[in-house]
Amino acid sequence: MNLPNSTFGQTVTFTAAVLVLAVLNSLVNPSAMDLGTDYFPTLTQSGEENSEGALPKHDFGVLDGQMVLEFLPDLRQSDFAVLIDARSTAHYTEGHIPGAYQIDRYKLDEYVPPVLPAMQAAGYVIIYCAGGDCEDSIFLATDLVYHFGLEKEVLYIYEGGMEEWEDLGHPIATGKAR
Amino acid sequence: MGRPRPSHRNREGTLVLRLPLLIRFLMGGILIAYGVEKMMDPVSFLKAIHEYDILPTSPTWILNLAPSGIPILEIATGLAFFTGTLRRGAATLMSSFLVIFTAAILMRTFGVMEETGQSFMQVEFDCGCGAGVVVIWEKIMFNTVLVLGTMHAGFRAPSS
Numbered sequence: 001m002n003l004p005n006s007t008f009g010q011t012v013t014f015t016a017a018v019l020v021l022a023v024l025n026s027l028v029n030p031s032a033m034d035l036g037t038d039y040f041p042t043l044t045q046s047g048e049e050n051s052e053g054a055l056p057k058h059d060f061g062v063l064d065g066q067m068v069l070e071f072l073p074d075l076r077q078s079d080f081a082v083l084i085d086a087r088s089t090a091h092y093t094e095g096h097i098p099g100a101y102q103i104d105r106y107k108l109d110e111y112v113p114p115v116l117p118a119m120q121a122a123g124y125v126i127i128y129c130a131g132g133d134c135e136d137s138i139f140l141a142t143d144l145v146y147h148f149g150l151e152k153e154v155l156y157i158y159e160g161g162m163e164e165w166e167d168l169g170h171p172i173a174t175g176k177a178r
Numbered sequence: 179m180g181r182p183r184p185s186h187r188n189r190e191g192t193l194v195l196r197l198p199l200l201i202r203f204l205m206g207g208i209l210i211a212y213g214v215e216k217m218m219d220p221v222s223f224l225k226a227i228h229e230y231d232i233l234p235t236s237p238t239w240i241l242n243l244a245p246s247g248i249p250i251l252e253i254a255t256g257l258a259f260f261t262g263t264l265r266r267g268a269a270t271l272m273s274s275f276l277v278i279f280t281a282a283i284l285m286r287t288f289g290v291m292e293e294t295g296q297s298f299m300q301v302e303f304d305c306g307c308g309a310g311v312v313v314i315w316e317k318i319m320f321n322t323v324l325v326l327g328t329m330h331a332g333f334r335a336p337s338s
Contacts, residue, residue: 003264010267017264018254018271022247032246033220035239040228088221106221 075099131161202335206259213252226306269332
């Protein structure tokens with residue numbers, strides 16, 4: 001095969017090859033991002049912009065660490081409350097709030113269906129992620145409303161997340177999701 | 179009379195001659211390592227790209243293609259530097275991308291400075307470069323070296 005000799009021809013050929021490989025990777029590689037999924041849904045009616053390093057503005061209820069602690073005895077025991085960890089499997093396995101289910105926010109089709117009945121029955125669905133400027137809990141809540149039909153009123157965000165939970169010295173469970 | 183032994187001066191001369199080729203291979207190795215690292219964790223890379231706010235979120239494929247495309251660009255450029263195939267084209271595309279990406283880092287840095295009151299030398303954030311949170315002025319210096327190294331590997335280094 002004759003490859004172009006000019007710099008322009010090489011650049012065009014190389015760019016085309018990279019694009020084709022990138023699309024193929026997106027379509028074939030299961031760990032690649034899905035091209036059709038909106039991973040960053042608009043969160044409020046006004047779609048307000050958030051500032052650098054700040055959490056996105058949202059309309060969900062917010063809980064603090066003490067409130068979440070009070071829910072712990074009910075988790076997995078009744079329909080009263082469900083706690084969701086929106087982080088990746090590696091982070092969840094390393095340490096999570098006891099009783100929390102895991103929903104990897106970037107693999108919704110795989111993780112949501114097993115937990116959906118519990119969330120639909122619950123009066124409180126509390127979602128957390130790493131804390132700090134982690135926004136995955138808020139994006140997951142938005143996805144649960146718009147793509148899985150959950151009522152916005154039952155969704156709560158624990159904004160402090162795992163970082164604050166550890167700082168407060170609250171109990172932590174390890175191991176894979178059940 | 180046997181074969182003349184290479185003098186110290188000759189060995190130094192060989193090293194100087196080989197240096198451009200070594201830089202070419204070093205650049206290839208660095209780019210492949212960066213590409214593999216990003217490909218291993220596409221979610222973190224997607225989040226980092228989203229933070230720059232330079233790619234639209236709608237239609238979704240534009241932003242979502244970047245975590246696949248950029249690591250492939252880096253790996254393919256690295257391979258082009260190792261094999262010599264299309265290396266001028268690879269260097270042109272890679273250095274153009276690096277210049278655009280560095281400009282985006284600078285713009286984001288100015289945004290952070292405005293919001294936090296930090297000086298340029300104090301700003302740190304995860305630039306999506308595969309190294310987590312970095313000191314930005316150091317990253318910009320490093321990217322400048324990468325652009326020069328990429329151009330050298332593509333256009334100045336010998337074929338073999």
